[in-house]
Structure formats: structure tokens, C-alpha cells
Amino acid sequence: MDLNFSSPKKFNGISLEDSGDLVVFKDIENTPKTKMNDRYTKTVENSPLKDAYIKPKKLEIDIKHNIENYNTQPTHRKYMSRIPLSPANECISLKKTLFKKIEPPSMLTQRASSVSPSRTIGRRTFLTEEKNPIFPLNSEQFLKEFANGISEAEKREIIGYGTVYYFNAKYSKSKYNPIAREDFDVIIGDHVKYRYEILEYLGSGTFGRVLKCFDHKLDEPVAIKIMKKNPKHQKQGESEAKFLEILQRADPEDSKNIIRMKERFMFRGYFCIVTELFSINLYQFLRKNSFQGVSMTLLKRIAIQLLIALKHIHSQGLIHCDIKPENVLLKQEGKSSIKIIDFGNACEKNLVFHTYVQSRIYRSPEVVLGRKYNCKIDIWSLGCMLVELYQGTPLFPCENEQDLLRRIVIAIGLPSVSFLRSCSRKNIYFTPDYKLIRVKENKRSYCPSPRTLLQILEGADSDFSSFIERCLTWDPQDRITAEEALSHQWINPNKEQITPLRKTRSRFFSETHKF
Structure with a gap:
């Protein structure tokens, strides 16, 4: 279903601007x-x-x-x-x-494809004065054609791959360093695996870099996540690829709104994951709309798709651990279909957990306080993200974890004593009588003043407010599951409403806390 919002630029589009004289x-x-x-x-x-x-x-x-x-x-x-x-x-x-005539080397060719910038070579047509090779080429044909234009290390690589689908001699020899740095060196027009042409640098993180590329074997644009060259991040990439394979096998019809992995491989010491390429993420969508928030109709569509994805993830014994607007992509600009990406921090329910997961402003209380967590941390992040989409700004825009807990207490009240007793880090943030430790407020802080959840959701649909309250609870046992959420009155008004919150929690919203 089409949505009405402006789109001055095509984020999935490919610039065809010529780089001539x-x-x-x-x-x-x-x-x-x-x-x-x-x-x-x-x-x-x-x-x-x-x-x-x-x-x-x-x-x-x-x-x-x-x-x-x-x-x-x-x-x-x-x-x-x-x-x-x-x-x-x-x-x-x-x-x-x-101009004085300067004869080009035979391996320098000009791309004639309209898919990528004209400064790079293409899969099918090459414009040179002396030779006109056509890709794909097997290793023998390629080495015969380009023997004088590539390094010895590249020759060994090509023999190993067997077939070359894309190559740009402009970036050969001097650009290829077998002992490369930790981050992959991004050169627009260069290749990955002699198959993928680098079109655009999409972004980076602690894990490595993400590139927009063109697959010259299958003639389609893709995204490639290239992990940093070290054992830690290689292991993280292998773990992400394993989780994506598990989720894809359980979703052969691609109906669970989760990114699909096309291929995984090692390239010059970097672990690479090739996935589908989609449009902008939800944070970019908010920014394009001046952080005005989205309509309740669109918000519900997004929430339903996210819950379907989370239900599938949790049913496979996995926890995403990093639900946030940046990790949710619109499949097409101007459409409401979405997909969840980035399983780099995901983990299995029954294995040893990471001690530092989730982005801070979407981090659940049990993670902050050192309590053993489960898939309910994704539901907390979902609640935070839906409120952000509703109002246009983050629910808990904190500077540190102490500030985060202060804002949570103001929003939903103090946690129960039984919950705090099960947390290993409670003494860092709470006094012996279970009151939040006061910290001096930073007067230079750019974060807005905290508000109660009732103030934040004032004027919102009552069913939506009820849904958010079920997502944002101190104790994970009180928190709604993805499966239960799909039957909530806000999501599915035709279904019988699920069991309401325990009455003991009503005091959280009747008290006013000042810190």
C-alpha cells in the first residue's frame, strides 16, 4: 500500500552522472x-x-x-x-x-553498463582500442587477456576462483595489499571476489563496513557486510551468518520480514555476508520527515511486521539483541513493508550471553542491572522504538546508564524489590533500601527533560497506550511476548483481549518521582 510522504531522492537509485572533463x-x-x-x-x-x-x-x-x-x-x-x-x-x-595521444594499456577498459558509474568497467561490454573481452571469463582466458596488468597475488586468487565476472584494472597492482589493515579499504569501482562491483559506501560500525554493490553474475544490486579483519569480528560474522541460515531454513517462503542472506565467504582475510539490498532505514525515514513521527495507521503496519519477525526469531531459540530504527529497513521507498537486519549481536537463548547488548536508549532494565535476560529484551526495545516512531524522538534519550534508569523510573515508576534482588548490579544504581541513587544532573545536557509514560502518550489511542505499557515493564515476566502481542487489542481488535497486567503494578503510574 502506497504511503504519502515526500521522497526528494532515491536512496536505492544509482547515480549515472558522468565524470568527464x-x-x-x-x-x-x-x-x-x-x-x-x-x-x-x-x-x-x-x-x-x-x-x-x-x-x-x-x-x-x-x-x-x-x-x-x-x-x-x-x-x-x-x-x-x-x-x-x-x-x-x-x-x-x-x-x-x-592533447597528445597516449596509448592506453590493453587492460584499461570503459564500462558501458547503465547500472553503475561510467568510470568503472562492466560485465558485458568493454570499449578499448585494442581488445574487447567479454565477461565472464574463466581463469585461463582472463590471465591470457590481463596477464601484464595484475599482480602475482591476484593471479593466484583468480586461479582459485576459477571464473571472473567483474574486474577493473584501474585498481589493480598498486591497490592490492595482501597484508591489509583491519577495516576493508573501500574503493568505488573496485571488485569484491571478482564478481561484485563496489558502487557505494553505505555505512560502518564496530563490526566493519557495509557496501552497496552490483552482482555481475546474477545482474542484481546487493549489500555486502564486510567484517573487520580480526578473529573476534570474524567469529561474530560467522555467528550472524549461522543465525541467518537458521531463520531462512525455517522461512522458505520469505514471509517473516527478516533479511535474506545470499552468500557468505572470505575475501582477502575479511569475512563477508551478501544480503538483499533495500531502501532507507526507519531512522532515516524519520529524519527525512523532520522527526515528526508517523501516523497511527502506518505505525500499526510496522508493528505487526516487527512482531511477526520477532515471533519467528524467538521461536527458533534466538534473541536479536539490537532492535532499533536503524536495524529496520523499508523494502521500497514509499511503501510500508519492512525487514529486520543486523544479527551481529544476536545470541541463542540457552548459551552464554553477552554482557553488553542493545543500543543504550533501547536497552532493557535487566541488561543494565546485570540480570539474566531472555527474548523479552527484544520486546522492551520494540516498545521504545514504537514510541519513538509515534512521537518522532527517542523515548529515553539518555547520556549514560544511570541517566537511562532515572528516565525509566520517572516514566513507569520504581521496580519491585523482588526484581532488584535478582539483579547483580543493583548496588551500582540503587541504595540498600532500593531507592535510585541520585546523580548530579548535567546542566549542559542536550537531552530533554524526562516525562512519565502517561504524559508521553497523552492523546494517543488507548489501545496503543495499553500495548506500550505491556512492552515496558521492569520485570520480564510481566512483559508481553511477541505471540501475545499479535493478539493484543491494538494489533488485532477482532481477537479476544489477552490477560491484563497485574493490579499490583498500577501504583507505578500513580506516583510522581523527582530526581
């Missing part, structure tokens, strides 16, 4: 000169340009030009892709005077 005319004191990449300077003697202008009489032609790209340009735009407004004919006729 830029010719600039300006006054100088001496003879006209042409500068090519600040390395070649030639004086134009007796050129038509000297007589073409009356004012100014003397010109400088400053051509910002990449020599390698110049030699690989198709003939119809080899010399000037942007012609000066005046005098055009003289500039065109002057091209042989301005």
Missing part, C-alpha cells in the same frame, strides 16, 4: 596553457582560441582530468565531455592541439 576559462597574464592532472603542462601556440575572444584576450584552459580515465573514454566524449559555451567549435577543433 571539466573545462574552465579564466584570465591570466601569459600564454594560454592546458593543465592535465597537474602533471602535464603544454603551451598552446597560435591556437584558434587566442583569436576567439576579444575580452579577455589571454586565456587559461584548466582541465581537471584523470589521465587514465581520459585514455579509456569512448571516442564520442574522449576529449571534452563538457564543452564551453563559447566558442564551442574552436574548442572542439583544438582537441588535437591540446
